[in-house]
Amino acid sequence: MKYAPLLSPTTMQPLVLYDIPGEVPDKSGYWSPNAAKCRYAIRYKRLPYETRWVAFPDIESTMRALGASPTGKRNGKDVYTVPVLQDPNTGVIVSDSFAIAEYVDRVYPTIPDSVFESEGEKALIKAFDDALGMATRGALRWMMVCAKEVMVEEVKEWFVTMHEERLGMKWEEISPAGSELRREQKDALKAALDVVDGWYRRSGNGKWVQGDRFSYADCLVGAYMFWYSRVLAKEDWEEVSEWNRGRWAKVLKDVEEVCDGSY
Ligand SMILES: N[C@@H](CCC(=O)N[C@@H](CS)C(=O)NCC(=O)O)C(=O)O
CATH class of the missing domain: 1.20.1050.10 (Glutathione S-transferase Yfyf (Class Pi); Chain A, domain 2)
Structure with a gap:
């Protein structure tokens, strides 16, 4: 099922995608696979976004402070991971690459640029x-x-x-x-x-x-x-x-x- 766009890519504020910085040869900082998954979806949909870097050791404290949900458990304790998406247009914060791709496809359908053709x-x-x-x-x-x-x-x-x-x-x-x-x-x-x-x-x-x-x-x-x-x-x-x-x-x-x- 397709949804009517709530906001248009031309009038919206950029989405914020939290990611881990690296020192890669091209100096872009990008290396992490999980952030790349949903970043490709965001880019395919031509949505404006910016990256906010979080050093690996600071992921848990930064994500807790942001109010992001944990994505799993390790030894009975909540695990916080990146990517996390913060949408300043809606106030929504989404953890987990797959959930982020689902979120952007639902809230910003920009047909025909959907990354999921159907709910199923x-x-x-x-x-x-x-x-x-x-x-x-x-x-x-x-x-x-x-x-x-x-x-x-x-x-x-x-x-x-x-x-x-x-x-x-x-x-x-x-x-x-x-x-x-x-x-x-x-x-x-x-x-x-x-x-x-x-x-x-x-x-x-x-x-x-x-x-x-x-x-x-x-x-x-x-x-x-x-x-x-x-x-x-x-x-x-x-x-x-x-x-x-x-x-x-x-x-x-x-x-x-x-x-x-x-x-
Ligand atoms: N299922 C999550 C996994 C994310 C994930 O494992 N991210 C790694 C970085 S690539 C992480 O934040 N790890 C923190 C940790 O393991 O403490 C997703 O797809 O977003």
Whole structure:
């Protein structure tokens, strides 16, 4: 079901998207995958927005102060995450990338620029979101270790300690460069992307997950590729992006293009 627009992109105040800053080569700061998912949706819809940076160690205190909802539990305690969207036009604060995409699509439908074609499609794309996360899980620790390299300098030590505590292992054991374990993590990513490539092949050879129609599913695959392209060593991203006949380099390029490219 489509809703009548409440506010127009030309008269609205910019949305505020909270994200974690990094020191990426292009100096944009953007690297985080979860924020990228809903940022692509916002950009696809041509909605004005600004980024507010929150250092990783300050996420919980900043989000509590803002009145954002936690997105889960860890050891029985509420977990606060980014992205979080603050909409100055409505006063609404939304936590979680998927909920943010749903919110902007509902409140700012700007037909035909919807990322969900129907209410019913949301269930399937949510399942797709979860499936992508599960499929690529085997490479998560590799990405985690690489992500340290793009963290802002002051946070690097905190980032290491936080992961050591959460995983109960030394940083050097998580994904040692050149090790058999790293090889397995890379193979796990390759196997995962073969599965995702199989999903694309079912879609009638179109450019998008759903063939000819762009949807939030494409924002999701695009966000994973964006993340890999930002955190992986240059030669590793070059290799990964060429797997499956260059599909991943192309997906990232296509999503960036349709979501109005440059940051
Ligand atoms: N389901 C959430 C997950 C968000 C998430 O895990 N964000 C990470 C950064 S990419 C975070 O804020 N982590 C904080 C923590 O783990 O304490 C979403 O899709 O927005």
